Amino acid sequence: MMAPLMNLKETELCLGLPGGAEAMESSAKSCIGNKRGFSETVDLKLNLHSNKQGPVDLNVAGAPKEKTLIKDPAKPPAKAQVVGWPPVRNYRKNVMANQKNSETEEAMSGGGGGAFVKVSMDGAPYLRKVDLKMYKSYKDLSDALAKMFSSFTMGSYGAQGMIDFMNESKVMDLLNSSEYVQSYEDKDGDWMLVGDVPWPMFVESCKRLRLMKGSEAIGLAPRAMEKRKNRS
Amino acid sequence: MREDNLEMSENVERYLQLDPRSAAISQPPSSSSSAAAFVSPANKSRNCNSPCPDHVLENVLENVLQFLTSKCDRNAVSLVCKSWWRVEAQTRFEVFIGNCYSLSPDRLTHRFKRVRSLVLKGKPRFADFNLMPPNWGAQFAPWVAATAKAYPWLEKVHLKRMFVTDDDLALLAESFPGFKELTLVCCEGFGTSGIAIVANKCRQLKVLDLIESEVTDGEVDWISCFPEGETQLKSLSFDCVDSSINFKALEGLVVRSPFLEKLRTNRFVSLDELHRLMVRAPQLTSLGTGSFSPEDVSQGEQEPDYAAAFRACKSLVCLSGFKEFTPEYLPAISPVCANLTSLNFSYANISPDMLKPIIRNCHNIRVFWALDSICDEGLQAVAATCKELRELRVFPFDPREDSEGPISEVGFQAISEGCRKLESILYFCQRMTNGALTAMSENCPDLTVFRLCIMGRHRPDHVTGKPMDEGFGAIVKNCKKLTRLAVSGLLTDEAFSYIGEYGKLIRTLTVGFAGDSDMALRYVLEGCPKLQKLEIRDSPFGDVGLRSGMHRYYNMRFLWMSSCTLSRGGCRDVAHDLSNVVVEVFGSDDDDDDDFTRDYVETLYMYRSLDGPRKDAPKFVTIL
Numbered sequence: 001m002m003a004p005l006m007n008l009k010e011t012e013l014c015l016g017l018p019g020g021a022e023a024m025e026s027s028a029k030s031c032i033g034n035k036r037g038f039s040e041t042v043d044l045k046l047n048l049h050s051n052k053q054g055p056v057d058l059n060v061a062g063a064p065k066e067k068t069l070i071k072d073p074a075k076p077p078a079k080a081q082v083v084g085w086p087p088v089r090n091y092r093k094n095v096m097a098n099q100k101n102s103e104t105e106e107a108m109s110g111g112g113g114g115a116f117v118k119v120s121m122d123g124a125p126y127l128r129k130v131d132l133k134m135y136k137s138y139k140d141l142s143d144a145l146a147k148m149f150s151s152f153t154m155g156s157y158g159a160q161g162m163i164d165f166m167n168e169s170k171v172m173d174l175l176n177s178s179e180y181v182q183s184y185e186d187k188d189g190d191w192m193l194v195g196d197v198p199w200p201m202f203v204e205s206c207k208r209l210r211l212m213k214g215s216e217a218i219g220l221a222p223r224a225m226e227k228r229k230n231r232s
Numbered sequence: 233m234r235e236d237n238l239e240m241s242e243n244v245e246r247y248l249q250l251d252p253r254s255a256a257i258s259q260p261p262s263s264s265s266s267a268a269a270f271v272s273p274a275n276k277s278r279n280c281n282s283p284c285p286d287h288v289l290e291n292v293l294e295n296v297l298q299f300l301t302s303k304c305d306r307n308a309v310s311l312v313c314k315s316w317w318r319v320e321a322q323t324r325f326e327v328f329i330g331n332c333y334s335l336s337p338d339r340l341t342h343r344f345k346r347v348r349s350l351v352l353k354g355k356p357r358f359a360d361f362n363l364m365p366p367n368w369g370a371q372f373a374p375w376v377a378a379t380a381k382a383y384p385w386l387e388k389v390h391l392k393r394m395f396v397t398d399d400d401l402a403l404l405a406e407s408f409p410g411f412k413e414l415t416l417v418c419c420e421g422f423g424t425s426g427i428a429i430v431a432n433k434c435r436q437l438k439v440l441d442l443i444e445s446e447v448t449d450g451e452v453d454w455i456s457c458f459p460e461g462e463t464q465l466k467s468l469s470f471d472c473v474d475s476s477i478n479f480k481a482l483e484g485l486v487v488r489s490p491f492l493e494k495l496r497t498n499r500f501v502s503l504d505e506l507h508r509l510m511v512r513a514p515q516l517t518s519l520g521t522g523s524f525s526p527e528d529v530s531q532g533e534q535e536p537d538y539a540a541a542f543r544a545c546k547s548l549v550c551l552s553g554f555k556e557f558t559p560e561y562l563p564a565i566s567p568v569c570a571n572l573t574s575l576n577f578s579y580a581n582i583s584p585d586m587l588k589p590i591i592r593n594c595h596n597i598r599v600f601w602a603l604d605s606i607c608d609e610g611l612q613a614v615a616a617t618c619k620e621l622r623e624l625r626v627f628p629f630d631p632r633e634d635s636e637g638p639i640s641e642v643g644f645q646a647i648s649e650g651c652r653k654l655e656s657i658l659y660f661c662q663r664m665t666n667g668a669l670t671a672m673s674e675n676c677p678d679l680t681v682f683r684l685c686i687m688g689r690h691r692p693d694h695v696t697g698k699p700m701d702e703g704f705g706a707i708v709k710n711c712k713k714l715t716r717l718a719v720s721g722l723l724t725d726e727a728f729s730y731i732g733e734y735g736k737l738i739r740t741l742t743v744g745f746a747g748d749s750d751m752a753l754r755y756v757l758e759g760c761p762k763l764q765k766l767e768i769r770d771s772p773f774g775d776v777g778l779r780s781g782m783h784r785y786y787n788m789r790f791l792w793m794s795s796c797t798l799s800r801g802g803c804r805d806v807a808h809d810l811s812n813v814v815v816e817v818f819g820s821d822d823d824d825d826d827d828f829t830r831d832y833v834e835t836l837y838m839y840r841s842l843d844g845p846r847k848d849a850p851k852f853v854t855i856l
Contacts, residue, residue, distance in 0.1 A: 082770070084361030085744070086660060086687040088631040091418075091444045091472065095579050096629070098474075098499075099556055116362065131362075134632065 083116065083129045115203055119145065121180065121211035132203045138195055145182065145211065181217040184209050193217065290319050297323040322346060329353065330789050332370055332394065333814065336843040337378030349388035349413075350379065356792050356837060357742075358767055359393060360418065363794055363835065365818065367850050371421075372396040374848075380407035388413040388439075395419070398450075401426030405433035412464075413439035423448035424475065428457040435459060438491075441469040449475035456481040465489040469496035471520045471553060476500040486513050493547075496520025499555040502527040503538065510541040519545070521553030524561060524580075538564035552576035552601075559586055569593035573620075576601040578627050584609035591617055601625040604639045604660060611643030615650025623656040623681075633687050637662025641694075648672035656681035663694040664721060669703025673710035682707055683718035689745040692722040699723055705730035708738075715762075718742035728752035732759025740765040753777030757784050767792040775802025778836075782806070785813050790839040798833040800856075806838070807856035814841045815856040816849070 115132040135141045182194035185208040194202070194209070297320060300306055310320040326349040327340065340347075354370025372394045379386055386408045396419050404411065411434045416422075424447065430440065431454055455477050458465075463485070470477075477500055486492060486509050493516060497506065501522035510516070526535070538561060542548070548568045557580050570593050577587075578601040587602075587610045594600075597618045602610070604626055614621070624647060626639060640663040647654065648668070654676040664686050672679075692699055700721035708714060708731050715737050719727065723746035731738070732755035739762050747753070753773040756763065757780050766788065774797040785791065785806075800817065807815035819834045845855040 082633070082689075084358070084363045084769075085689070086628060086631055086633060086685055087361050087744070088628065088660075089360045089418075089444065090362070091446075092579075092627065093631060095555060096631075099579075099581075 083131060115206075117184075117206055117208050119209040119211070122213055122216070130209070132206060137199055138202075141194075142182070145209070180211045181214045182209065183212055183217055290315060293319045294323055301326070303328055325349060326388075327351070331839050332375070333846050334789075334839060334841050337375050339843060341378050341382035345382075346385070347379070347383045348385060349390075350375075350386065351390040351392075352394060353392045354394035356767065356790055357393075357765075358769065358792055358794065363769065365850075365852055368818075368853065369846065369848055369850065370394045371848065372400045376400045376403050376407075380404070384408065385410055387411060387436075390415040390417075391419055392417040393419065395421040396426070397421050398423055398426035398429070402429045405430045408434075410436055412436050413441075415439060415441040415443070416445050417441075417443045418445060420446040423450040424452040424454045424473065425450040427470075427473070428452045428454035431455075432457040432459065436464055438464050439467045440465070441467055441494075441496075442472055443469060445472050447473045447475075451475075453478045453481065455485060458485050461488065463489045464491060466491050467494035467518075468492065469494065469520065471496045471498045471522070471555075473498050479505050483508055483512065489513075490515075492516065494518035494550075496552065497522035499523045499553075503558075503561060504536055507536040507538055507541050510545060514544045515547060516545055517547045518550035518574075519548060519552070521551065521557075522555065524554045524557035526558070526561070539567055543567035546571075548572070550574040554580035554582075562586055562590065566590065566593065570595060572597055574599040577606075578602055578625065581605045581629055582610075583607070584613070588613045594618060596620055599623045601627070603627055603629045604637070605629045607638045608640060608643035608646070611639060612646040612650075615646040618651060620653060621647075621651040622653055624651070624654065625658040626660060627658075628660040628687065631660075631687075633689065635662070635687065637687065641665045641668035644668045645671050648675040652676060653678060655679060658683040658685075658718075660685045660687060662687050662691070664691075664700065664703070665693045665695050666698065666700060666703035666706075667693075667695070669700070670706040673706040677711060678713060679707070679711040680713050681716040682711065682714060683716070683742070684720055685718065686721040689720075690722045691720075699727070701727040701730065705734075708734040712737070714738060716740040719746055720744060721746075724748050725752040725755070728755040732756050735760050737762055739763060741767070743768045743771055745770045747771045747773065750774055750777030750780070754780035757781035764789045766790075768794070768796060770795040772797055775799055775805075778802055778806060782809065785810055785838065786840055788840070790837065792835070792837050794835040796833075796836075798836055800831050800833055803833055803836055804856045812840055812842070813838055814845050816853050817856060818853045 116129050117132060119128045119130055130141070130144060132141070135144060183191050184194050184202075184206045185191055186205045187207060189207075191210070197205070293316065297306075297309065300309065300323075303326075306320055306324055310317045321343050322345055324344050325346060327344055327347050328351045329335070329340070330353050332352050332354045352372070352375060354372075355364065355368065358364065359368070370393060372391060380403055384407070387410055389404065389411075390413070394416075396416060401422055404414075414430060414434075414437070422445075427440070427442070427447070428450075430437070458481075465485075468485075468489075475498075477498070479501065482497075482501070483505075486495070492513055495509065495513065495516055495518070497509070497520055499522055501509075503521075503524055503526045505527070506522055506524070510519070542565055545568060549571055551565060551568070551572060551574070554562075554577060559582075562582075566589075569590060572594055573596055575594060575597055576599075581603060582605055584607045587606045591597075591610075591613050594617060598620050600614060600618065600621060600623070602625075606614075606626075611626070614624075626643075628635065628637070630636065639659075639661050641661075644659060644661070644664065645668045647657075648671050652675055654672075655678050657672075657679065658681075661684075664684065669684075686700070693703070700719075700723055704717075704719055704723065704727050708717065714735065717731070717735065717738055717740070719731075719742070725748045728747055728751070731741070735741075735756075736759075738760050741756060741760070741763060743766075750773055752771070753768075754777055756766070757777075763784065764787075769792075773793065778793070778798060779802070781791070803815055803817055807813070815836065815838045817833050817836055849855055
């Protein structure tokens with residue numbers, strides 16, 4: 001079982017531009033001059049959630065969701081972004097989005113309308129839907145998903161908040177465990193591990209999300225790497 | 233911008249349902265031997281030489297009924313007897329259908345023979361918030377096909393939340409030579425090609441209003457498709473057409489439209505272009521300003537005198553637009569402020585400092601829409617000046633659940649104290665208190681529409697930490713004219729017991745993330761006799777709650793419940809027991825999900841219908 005992953009070093013999944021070896025080495029955490037703004041995707045903090053654990057993990061630096069917690073003493077931690085709430089019509093949202101676009105001269109989420117994808121979790125009896133355009137980073141999404149399915153614990157994503165592909169043994173632990181892992185179906189219909197591409201690219205290509213057990217996700221990792229190689 | 237008063241009257245089918253006699257009346261009058269206990273014997277002898285007494289009566293009636301325009305009155309008249317039903321049907325020129333699936337187009341054309349104006353509403357309101365998969369229905373096609381044959385003199389069509397194609401618009405343009413008014417609100421499915429055809433073929437066109445609709449860019453220069461020569465145009469609204477237009481053609485059109493009163497441009501019309509239009513149409517009463525930014529700041533040339541253009545529009549009472557505005561130019565509207573009765577800033581990120589100098593002069597404002605960027609401070613300024621305010625809508629600049637929320641109960645209370653004539657309010661905020669709601673209920677007794685959206689779900693009173701029950705209780709208790717209510721925040725069943733106890737005139741109720749148990753639903757269904765539209769999402773109401781309304785559903789336009797705790801079996805039982813009610817069940821997506829339990833009902837949408845389940849339901853909809 002270890003064999004396919006022994007070559008991880010060679011076909012290393014990294015978050016830098018292809019051939020950008022220096023960017024990789026100097027820790028992908030530096031975002032200065034990095035066109036894709038990987039700081040968002042890389043500098044993620046862990047968010048382990050279940051109702052029992054409560055707000056503890058949100059005390060990690062930079063988590064804005066903390067504030068909303070304090071305002072809700074009567075109920076469990078603030079809920080994740082839900083479809084159609086607050087009830088503002090798409091027309092209005094699009095108008096505002098267009099304005100912000102023309103201000104920054106940069107399409108944040110490629111045009112109006114939401115990027116709604118179904119989220120399923122192995123073992124849960126219902127589906128949820130999320131609008132990927134409501135989130136700015138993998139971390140935001142991670143938080144939201146964790147809260148949405150808070151009765152299940154998410155796989156431990158390590159200090160970066162997502163799978164640290166560089167650390168072989170960590171990946172192995174994760175994939176072998178019964179913890180849950182985020183996977184998504186991309187435009188080509190392939191199931192990939194979430195986190196392998198920059199956030200904006202992910203929003204464009206993700207069609208569906210599935211939270212699957214780590215042990216089941218093993219088959220995804222090599223395919224994901226293969227695809228990544230082909231992309232660059 | 234202003235919702236029509238059409239909501240106030242009951243619609244056609246309601247009266248057809250209520251009265252047991254009407255079951256017979258609703259059949260098209262066929263032969264004299266039909267179930268007509270009301271046909272007098274005299275009618276049967278049509279061979280008499282002198283006019284029968286009933287014929288005389290019918291003639292008189294016909295003349296009298298021409299003066300009756302209210303739908304309520306007309307519906308009542310039609311129930312008197314068969315002869316009155318017939319005459320009323322012949323003299324009803326305006327038909328309002330609140331749910332396009334409550335009857336078939338054939339039924340409409342059989343009963344009413346001389347319709348000149350048709351208002352049709354399609355999808356339920358929660359479809360606006362992505363709670364309904366696309367392609368659910370509400371197609372205009374069957375209606376335009378039926379009316380094209382039956383009503384050659386149709387003049388007016390007003391559609392809301394319908395699916396309209398370019399072909400439909402083409403058929404409309406070709407079928408009705410005297411067509412005068414087309415209004416499409418929150419519609420989709422058509423594009424600039426369809427609009428071009430209407431512009432070109434409807435030579436009597438007075439009104440072309442496209443409001444908050446999704447219009448595909450067919451890359452057609454539709455403005456140029458209006459015919460040459462003087463037009464009859466009174467109102468042209470295209471601010472939702474999100475593609476550039478031929479400005480020269482627009483300018484030419486405005487010049488040859490002497491009757492033009494309302495013009496709402498889109499964001500592709502710059503401020504200097506707007507200036508040119510205003511100079512050519514100083515008679516305008518309503519103006520949608522487009523972007524409100526100059527095309528480019530030309531250094532050498534002199535900038536147009538925008539304020540002068542506004543000053544010249546002495547009849548201007550309604551301003552909207554400002555979709556990409558440049559703050560420096562905002563003061564240009566000052567000359568018209570004193571005359572304004574309606575001001576819509578809700579697409580403009582206006583700060584309190586930008587607002588204050590302007591609102592200071594708006595003494596006559598009755599309708600004000602804005603973003604919460606004006607902050608509590610801006611609302612206080614409104615409260616200080618706008619004593620005639622009837623309708624206030626404050627939308628969130630950042631429409632996310634955990635956004636900052638620059639307005640709160642402070643602005644809300646200020647409004648209640650300053651604007652005592654308030655009738656309608658829509659308010660998005662992150663913080664609210666029961667005290668502020670109570671204050672408004674006492675200060676503004678004329679409230680008919682109260683919609684509060686506390687964006688963070690389940691938020692309690694942020695000062696006391698208690699649920700918002702008492703605040704909403706005060707609203708329903710003290711605002712005795714309340715017909716529409718939308719609740720939010722942390723609410724227990726208690727709030728609903730108040731609604732049921734005091735909300736005797738409520739027709740529309742919107743509930744989200746509220747209540748503790750089925751009792752809440754029961755309070756409402758048993759307590760609110762006028763309830764027509766009930767839309768609920770993400771609340772713990774199940775089959776028991778659903779059944780508590782069995783006696784009511786015939787008298788309601790619809791019930792929507794999504795992400796509650798309904799079971800398929802429970803919904804099926806309801807469908808089984810209510811024969812004239814269509815029960816639709818669907819998920820939030822248009823796929824078939826086999827891996828998930830089929831017993832959980834994600835969305836229930838049920839409505840009364842005279843003609844049974846619709847035949848155009850897509851695969852993902854199950855009609856029980």
